[in-house]
Each structure stands twice: as structure tokens, then as C-alpha cells.
Amino acid sequence: MSNTKYTYAVARIRALETSLLTDGVIGQMLGCPTVEQAMQLLMEKGWGSGTSEEKIEDMLACEEQKAWRVIQDTAPDMKVFDVLSCPRLYHNLKAAVKAVCTGSHVKDIFYDGCSVSGEEMMRIVENKEFDRLPGRMPGIAREAFETLLHTGDGQLCDVMIDRAALEAVQEAGRQSGETIIREYADTTVSIADIKIAVRCSRTGKSAEFMRSAMAECEGVSVDQLIRAALSGEDEIIKYLEGTSYAGGAAALAESPSAFERWCDDRMTESMKPQKYETFSVGPLLAYLLARENEIKTVRIILTGKQNSFPDDAIRERVREMYV
Amino acid sequence: MSELGIVYALLGAAVAVLLSGTGSAIGVGIAGQAAAGVVTEDPSKFAKVLIIQLLPGTQGLYGLLIGFITLSKIGVLGGGLADLDVQTGLLILAACLPIGVVGLLSAIAQGKTAASAIGIVAKKPDQFGKAMLFPAMVETYAILALLISFLSVTGIQV
Numbered sequence: 455m456s457n458t459k460y461t462y463a464v465a466r467i468r469a470l471e472t473s474l475l476t477d478g479v480i481g482q483m484l485g486c487p488t489v490e491q492a493m494q495l496l497m498e499k500g501w502g503s504g505t506s507e508e509k510i511e512d513m514l515a516c517e518e519q520k521a522w523r524v525i526q527d528t529a530p531d532m533k534v535f536d537v538l539s540c541p542r543l544y545h546n547l548k549a550a551v552k553a554v555c556t557g558s559h560v561k562d563i564f565y566d567g568c569s570v571s572g573e574e575m576m577r578i579v580e581n582k583e584f585d586r587l588p589g590r591m592p593g594i595a596r597e598a599f600e601t602l603l604h605t606g607d608g609q610l611c612d613v614m615i616d617r618a619a620l621e622a623v624q625e626a627g628r629q630s631g632e633t634i635i636r637e638y639a640d641t642t643v644s645i646a647d648i649k650i651a652v653r654c655s656r657t658g659k660s661a662e663f664m665r666s667a668m669a670e671c672e673g674v675s676v677d678q679l680i681r682a683a684l685s686g687e688d689e690i691i692k693y694l695e696g697t698s699y700a701g702g703a704a705a706l707a708e709s710p711s712a713f714e715r716w717c718d719d720r721m722t723e724s725m726k727p728q729k730y731e732t733f734s735v736g737p738l739l740a741y742l743l744a745r746e747n748e749i750k751t752v753r754i755i756l757t758g759k760q761n762s763f764p765d766d767a768i769r770e771r772v773r774e775m776y777v
Numbered sequence: 778m779s780e781l782g783i784v785y786a787l788l789g790a791a792v793a794v795l796l797s798g799t800g801s802a803i804g805v806g807i808a809g810q811a812a813a814g815v816v817t818e819d820p821s822k823f824a825k826v827l828i829i830q831l832l833p834g835t836q837g838l839y840g841l842l843i844g845f846i847t848l849s850k851i852g853v854l855g856g857g858l859a860d861l862d863v864q865t866g867l868l869i870l871a872a873c874l875p876i877g878v879v880g881l882l883s884a885i886a887q888g889k890t891a892a893s894a895i896g897i898v899a900k901k902p903d904q905f906g907k908a909m910l911f912p913a914m915v916e917t918y919a920i921l922a923l924l925i926s927f928l929s930v931t932g933i934q935v
Contacts, residue, residue, distance in 0.1 A: 458807050458810065458889070458892075461807055461810040461811050461814070461892050462810040462811065462813055462814040463814065464811070464814065464896065465810070465811035465812070465813070465814030465815045465892065465895055465896060465899060466814035466815065466817050466818055467814075468814075468815065468895075468896040468899035468900055469814065469815045469817075469818035469819050469822075469899040469900075470818055471899075471900060472899070472900055528814070732811070732889070732892055732893040732896055733889070733892075
């Protein structure tokens with residue numbers, strides 16, 4: 455009966471899927487003349503903490519917490535979701551290392567919802583108790599801390615931790631034992647590698663730099679991506695046309711924001727079959743990604759409206775919804 | 778009087794009740810997990826999901842019915858045990874097997890189908906009728922097995 459351990463969780467997710475934002479609601483938000491009206495629409499849909507005068511970031515943070523709370527309540531094993539919390543955990547490490555090395559104490563730089571909270575991470579880095587960190591983190595944390603302390607090179611520190619985060623995502627995907635999670639992890643790493651290649655190509659970074667930033671994955675070849683990036687963005691597009699990211703090549707040729715949107719839409723599309731699963735972790739992952747996707751889209755619309763961006767500029771960044 | 782005959786017949790009644798009852802317990806349990814998940818988020822769907830949850834429970838009742846008929850037939854319920862030879866005992870055991878085996882497997886399958894159907898009700902409560910049909914289709918095979926077990930048990934001359 456082990457294949458029925460997700461039955462309760464999936465049924466609960468099915469009930470919650472009815473409150474996910476549809477493309478129609480996103481269209482309504484886009485049609486709102488002011489940011490206040492768009493936020494009012496969201497509040498009517500149950501977004502935020504229910505208090506009036508809520509700020510955009512507070513509302514979005516509240517929704518992120520709600521999504522994670524649902525998964526924590528329902529999932530029989532949170533270990534399989536390490537793949538999603540890894541980037542947050544490594545972000546917390548990066549923020550703590552920088553805060554300690556520069557002696558600055560900036561508020562609200564940490565993510566909640568991962569195994570080591572921001573406060574705990576600060577204590578670990580301040581006291582250099584890196585061995586208290588989970589998995590392979592102690593080694594990279596120590597190395598990044600020493601590097602930043604001795605060289606003062608923030609970018610190098612970022613690259614080291616970001617690559618370690620990608621490797622951790624890949625490892626978490628493999629260890630989950632779930633095909634859908636492994637595929638998600640590999641897609642995440644592949645897309646990150648493509649983005650690194652594009653940025654490095656634009657800024658003229660060396661092959662060594664790219665190699666130190668990219669993580670190995672099944673979706674794309676790091677060697678070929680580096681070679682293409684050294685020859686220019688057109689070569690990256692040409693290389694991608696021969697991979698499963700061919701659609702991304704066309705989006706990349708259009709604009710960086712079109713590529714970002716294509717990446718998110720591809721992920722949403724690949725998750726849609728999970729709407730018909732009943733006994734696997736897939737619907738939980740799909741729900742969490744759908745929530746993250748709609749929060750990202752809402753953030754784009756609200757900040758776009760707040761800064762009086764043209765409707766077309768906002769519309770081209772709007773993601774496809776899961777339901 | 779062969780004592781083995783009555784032992785086989787009682788084993789038949791036990792198989793019918795045990796296997797189909799176990800199947801129903803598992804099936805109702807699976808559907809119950811899904812029902813609980815939906816009611817956690819939307820208590821207004823309680824009645825609808827409860828009906829679907831109960832569908833895999835019927836196999837247990839079919840097994841009970843065959844067990845009851847068997848016990849009556851061999852005189853365990855009426856007092857005065859029937860004088861059964863080994864061959865008749867084995868015949869009764871064989872007659873009880875269809876509802877036992879099919880009851881076990883169909884109830885588990887129906888429980889899984891019911892859990893999926895509860896997912897339909899969670900998202901589209903107006904499609905309750907259609908959602909009911911999917912697990913109800915599995916019931917067909919439990920009824921066929923019940924029919925054969927019933928005809929066989931009642932047809933055996935004691």
C-alpha cells in the first residue's frame with residue numbers, strides 16, 4: 455500500500471487547486487487601472503493576511519508561507535522537497551556570509567521555510583560552526599567564507615555558493631527517488647546553466663569562470679554550452695536548437711525576459727499532467743510550483759502597475775497559469 | 778461422518794468473509810484518506826465524498842452474505858451440523874472462492890478509483906454523478922463473483 459501514502463495529500467491539493475489563479479483572473483488584474491484595485495481583486499480571492507493596507511511584499515510573503523505550510527501539513531516526507539528548499543538554504547548561507555564578512559546587518563535578507571533559518575545561519579557563520587550545516591554545505595560554507603574574507607571578491611563568493619546550490623538541487627533530485635522531482639531538478643539546473651552561459655557571453659567571461667559557475671546536468675552539455683558562449687549568443691541559440699530546449703532558443707533570440715517567461719511556462723506545461731495523478735508526490739510539487747509561479751506573476755503585475763509600466767511590457771512578462 | 782468435510786466448508790465461509798472484508802477495509806481506507814483530504818479544505822463536500830468512500834465497502838457485505846448462507850447451509854447457524862463428506866466440503870470451499878478473491882482485489886481497485894473520483898468532486902462538485910460512475914464500474918465484477926458464489930453455494934446438495 456506504499457503507493458497510496460500521498461492519497462490524503464493529493465486530495466487536499468485537489469481541493470486547494472480550485473483557489474489557484476486562472477489566466478482569466480490574471481487578465482482581470484492586468485485590466486485593473488491601479489495597483490490598489492489589483493490588490494483588492496487578490497484580497498477578494500483570499501490573498502494576504504486579510505488586513506487592509508497590506509503592502510505588496512507582505513501579501514506575497516504571506517502567500518509563500520501559506521503554500522509551504524500546506525505542503526508541510528500534508529506531505530508524508532518533506533525530504534523530497536529539499537529540491538525546492540535548497541536554493542533558499544544556500545541563499546541564506548550567501549546572505550549570512552556576506553553580512554558577517556562586511557559587518558552589515560540588513561533586515562529581511564533571509565528566506566523562511568528551509569531547514570536552517572536566517573538567525574541560525576547568522577549564528578553558525580559568526581561562530582564559524584560550519585559543521586552544523588546539513589549535507590555538503592559545511593565545506594562550501596567554509597571555503598566561501600574564507601574566500602570572501604581574504605579576497606573581498608563578492609562575485610567569486612556568489613559563484614561558489616550558487617554552483618554548490620545547483621549541485622545540491624541535482625543531488626536532492628536524485629536522492630528523492632521520485633522521477634518527477636529528479637526531472638524537475640535536472641530542468642532547473644539546465645536552465646540555470648543556460649542563463650549563466652548567456653550572461654557570461656554578454657559580459658565576456660572566460661571559460662574557466664563559466665566552468666566554475668555551471669553544474670553538470672543531463673539536459674545540456676556544460677562543455678558545449680561553454681564553447682557556444684565563448685563564440686557569442688547566436689552560437690548558444692544554435693546549440694540549444696539541437697536540445698530539448700529548442701523553444702527556449704527562439705525566446706532567447708527575442709529577449710531575455712521572453713526567455714525567462716519561456717522557462718517558467720515550460721515548467722508549468724511539464725507539470726500539467728500532474729492534474730490527473732492521485733497517488734504520487736507529483737501533484738504536490740506541481741501545486742507548489744504553481745503557487746510560486748502565480749506569486750511571481752502577481753509580483754510582476756503589481757510592481758509593473760506601481761511603477762506605471764506600459765501594459766504591453768507587463769503582459770509580455772506574464773506567465774501561463776497551471777489551472 | 779468425515780470431519781474434514783465440515784472443516785473445508787467452514788474454511789470456505791471464512792475465506793469469503795476474510796478476503797472480501799480485508800479488501801473492503803483497505804479500499805474504504807484508501808478512499809477515506811482522499812475524503813479526509815478534501816474535507817480538510819472544504820467541509821461542505823462531506824456528504825458527497827462519504828458516499829464515494831463507502832463504495833468499496835460493498836465487497837465486505839457480499840462476503841458476509843456468502844459466509845452467512847454457507848454457515849446456514851452446513852447447519853452451523855441452525856444447530857445440528859450437516860454430515861458432509863470431503864468432496865462436498867471442497868465444493869463449498871470452491872464455491873466461496875470467487876467472492877473471496879474477487880472481493881479482495883476489486884475492493885482495493887475500487888478504493889483507488891474512489892480516491893481518484895473524490896479528486897473530481899474536490900475540483901468539480903457538480904460532476905458528482907459522473908465521478909460516482911468510475912468506481913461503480915469496478916463493482917460490476919464483484920457482483921458477478923457474488924452471483925457465481927451464491928449460485929454455487931445454494932446449488933450444492935448437502
